[in-house]
Amino acid sequence: MEIIKQDSTFLTIRLRGLLFFLIRKGLGLILLLIAVSAISFMLVHFSPTDPIQAYVGADMMRVSAEQREAIVQYWGLNDPPLMRYWHWLSALASGDLGTSMIYRRPVLEVISERFASSLALMGAAWLLSGLIGFVSGVLAAMNRNTWIDKLVRWYCYTLSSTPTFWVGLLFMLVFAVWLGLLPVGLAVPAGITSDQVQWTDRVRHLLLPTLTLSVTGIAAIALHTREKLIDVKDKDYWLFARARGERGFTIFWRHGLRNVALPALTLQFASFSELFGGAVLAEQVFSYPGLGQAAIEAGLRGDIPLLMGVVLFSTIFVYSGNAMADISYRLIDPRMKGGRQS
Structure with missing residues (x-):
């Protein structure tokens, strides 16, 4: 009985240690994702690539000023970077990664x-x-x-x-x-x-x-x-x-x-x-x-x-x-x- 009790105690300690390890890893992953997403968002914001021209492609010359403004308003490109990042982060918390500008499909569907x-x-x-x-x-x-x-x-x-x-x-x-x-x-x-x-x-x-x-x-x-x-x-x-x-x-x-x-x-x-x-x-x-x-x-x-x-x-x-x-x-x-x- 003493041996069984010692084995049970050792197994409990192992499971508890593994649980704490997984919790620590999960919290570390969350903090890492927040840091990586913030840095990536700022790098993309300061990138010289014009998202409107990339979105329209070869038909850029046919797009009027009103149409360009409508695209800007639709994607929220005139909003401050912090506001855009907050909106994206709020949508991410609900499981929405947004819609791909290239494929015109949900990002999660494209990634999957x-x-x-x-x-x-x-x-x-x-x-x-x-x-x-x-x-x-x-x-x-x-x-x-x-x-x-x-x-x-x-x-x-x-x-x-x-x-x-x-x-x-x-x-x-x-x-x-x-x-x-x-x-x-x-x-x-x-x-x-x-x-x-x-x-x-x-x-x-x-x-x-x-x-x-x-x-x-x-x-x-x-x-x-x-x-x-x-x-x-x-x-x-x-x-x-x-x-x-x-x-x-x-x-x-x-x-x-x-x-x-x-x-x-x-x-x-x-x-x-x-x-x-x-x-x-x-x-x-x-x-x-x-x-x-x-x-x-x-x-x-x-x-x-x-x-x-x-x-x-x-x-x-x-x-x-x-x-x-x-x-x-x-x-x-x-x-x-x-x-x-x-």
């Missing part, structure tokens, strides 16, 4: 539609880069100073200094133009209706952007895993295991996996910001209709409601990645399970 496409791209690239990077780092550390280690390091150093858009253009030139194996761009084949699009068509159009994001995201996780495993191999317990005759995968599984998996997992979750930034460039290169392409169009054409919505959504996306990294540490690492209690 575009994020569905970006999620497939970023999710596939995130998994591939994490798995390949972790395995490459382990192989390089277990075969230190051999040709495998030198090859992995050369690949990582080269890709770390290579822009994402350049890699995308290179892959497009090789696989789409020269070899003709994959389509040049877009998310679906051009010239057919949505009901005629098959899932194989979507996968083929997804391969090049995913490959671009994956190969550029491998470097960080591979180099980090390699350094961590090299440090582990210098520890006394690793040397003692080698003295007992453990070699290869066995010694790594027993004494190295957990020590390098947690830092790699944290780094992978923390890479959400780089993943989102790379997705913006990849979508622009391949004309992939995702959230990144919508953000670029909104910035170039002065679509303030859509741009603010994308900024908030990207902030939540990156913050969620960091929060999930912290939560995974608390759930996996036994030292952090009882750290608060002690």
